[in-house]
Amino acid sequence: MKREILIYNQALLAAKAAADLILEKALIKNNTSSKLNIAVSGGSTPKQLFQLLSDEDYRNQIPWHSVRFFWVDERCVEPTHPESNFGMTYDALLQFAFVPSANIFRMKGEDIPENEAERYAALLRKEVPFRNGFPVFDIILLGMGDDGHTASIFPDNLALLRSHKAVDIATHPINGQKRITLTGNTLNNAEHIVFLITGSNKANVLTSIMQNSPEAQQYPAAHIGTNLSNTYFYLDKEAAKFL
Numbered sequence: 095m096k097r098e099i100l101i102y103n104q105a106l107l108a109a110k111a112a113a114d115l116i117l118e119k120a121l122i123k124n125n126t127s128s129k130l131n132i133a134v135s136g137g138s139t140p141k142q143l144f145q146l147l148s149d150e151d152y153r154n155q156i157p158w159h160s161v162r163f164f165w166v167d168e169r170c171v172e173p174t175h176p177e178s179n180f181g182m183t184y185d186a187l188l189q190f191a192f193v194p195s196a197n198i199f200r201m202k203g204e205d206i207p208e209n210e211a212e213r214y215a216a217l218l219r220k221e222v223p224f225r226n227g228f229p230v231f232d233i234i235l236l237g238m239g240d241d242g243h244t245a246s247i248f249p250d251n252l253a254l255l256r257s258h259k260a261v262d263i264a265t266h267p268i269n270g271q272k273r274i275t276l277t278g279n280t281l282n283n284a285e286h287i288v289f290l291i292t293g294s295n296k297a298n299v300l301t302s303i304m305q306n307s308p309e310a311q312q313y314p315a316a317h318i319g320t321n322l323s324n325t326y327f328y329l330d331k332e333a334a335k336f337l
């Protein structure tokens with residue numbers, strides 16, 4: 095399996111690399127009359143990618159009817175809440191792109207977390223291929239927090255990396271916000287894992303992970319991108335400044 099680390103002068107160019115990969119995989123799927131199942135993260139980094147995908151260049155090239163959107167994680171808030179990952183994706187991309195509503199599978203942050211985690215896991219069993227007991231997404235788009243978290247798997251709950259569930263519940267370690275998240279076994283089951291990581295505040299943790307240092311084991315992101323998946327790290331030079 096491929097492991098690719100690409101460093102760009104600007105965050106926008108790193109986002110463009112991710113956009114090009116999504117375009118490439120979507121066209122391949124479309125040409126074989128199949129669908130691209132992509133699970134996307136929230137946060138500020140993907141927002142730049144989504145805005146890029148909504149620009150004419152990409153918007154008019156991507157066969158949106160062949161792209162099915164799932165979420166890596168969601169905050170337990172209404173979809174209209176400013177912290178909603180779905181809300182961010184809708185504002186930056188989905189309101190502009192021609193993604194059929196039948197291709198949008200949002201996590202319902204407004205519902206009881208335990209119920210939604212079960213509902214979403216059942217939805218994945220119905221909508222996404224499975225391998226080794228976990229869903230196989232074509233692309234999983236991940237970011238990384240400056241504490242090394244990814245998805246909503248935080249350093250104080252590494253057990254989510256090995257959960258027997260495909261979807262589980264998490265709690266933000268600082269503000270206590272409940273989250274729904276794909277688990278480590280689901281993330282590592284993907285065909286293509288794309289880490290989009292930018293900003294100097296990520297540099298120390300990212301370097302520790304890239305150098306496979308002993309302290310990196312405390313960071314959830316260090317445990318994602320094993321030998322089952324093609325893993326791409328699209329970085330800007332700020333995040334990669336110590337590499």
Ligand code: 6PG
Binds near residue numbers: 135138238
């Ligand atoms: C979330 C995201 C999360 C994100 C990191 C990085 O719901 O917050 O899924 O895992 O990828 O927090 O966020 P930034 O891109 O804003 O740095």
